[in-house]
């Protein structure tokens with residue numbers, strides 16, 4: 371039986387087949403891990419996104435004409451339709467760990483990546499130069515300003531936007547240290563196999579070592595050797611999403 375027609379709507383990265391969005395990266399890595407064939411549908415503006423998803427967010431997955439927004443909801447659907455190879459552990463404790471890691475990645479780690487790339491002026495300048503400069507005028511001027519306004523609003527809504535940069539950097543560093551400690555005697559984050567937990571955390575971290583972010587951010591990840599080894603393992607299983 372032939373595979374369903376699958377398309378992934380996402381914000382693209384610097385190169386085709388990549389993305390500048392953590393949640394889109396999560397969907398991308400899940401599709402790759404499951405070995406599914408799919409088409410990339412790059413969207414560039416909130417208006418384009420709203421045509422596909424009234425919630426105004428990407429990623430959105432299309433399977434045989436049906437749309438599934440939200441990285442977690444679309445992973446549920448993928449698992450339901452394509453259970454092999456599994457992305458959810460059998461063991462109940464591992465399932466709980468997986469859920470906690472995925473929620474932490476989506477709601478906490480995601481916002482560190484967003485804040486550190488968009489809020490400090492020097493990071494935003496790099497983003498404009500390295501990412502948005504490829505757009506044609508006037509989009510190259512308008513898009514980053516409009517996107518930054520949205521990002522600020524979202525960061526304030528989550529709470530991180532109210533915290534000073536130094537505090538956020540320290541919190542982020544502490545989070546990496548905890549993650550590194552968790553991985554001291556484990557190959558994967560939840561249970562003993564690759565799962566949605568690994569995808570979710572790796573996709574967000576991928577954004578932090580993305581070519582458009584300041585090198586200092588990549589340096590932040592460098593001292594954590596367990597984390598580095600785990601990252602290599604996960605990217606070998608599901609491919610890199612950022613680039």
Ligand SMILES: N[C@@H](CCC(=O)N[C@@H](CS)C(=O)NCC(=O)O)C(=O)O
Nearest residue numbers: 391392393426427428429440441442
């Ligand atoms: N919880 C959602 C978050 C998706 C999300 O926030 N996507 C961003 C791109 S990284 C977006 O579409 N932002 C547009 C906006 O905030 O208006 C998921 O996991 O899919």
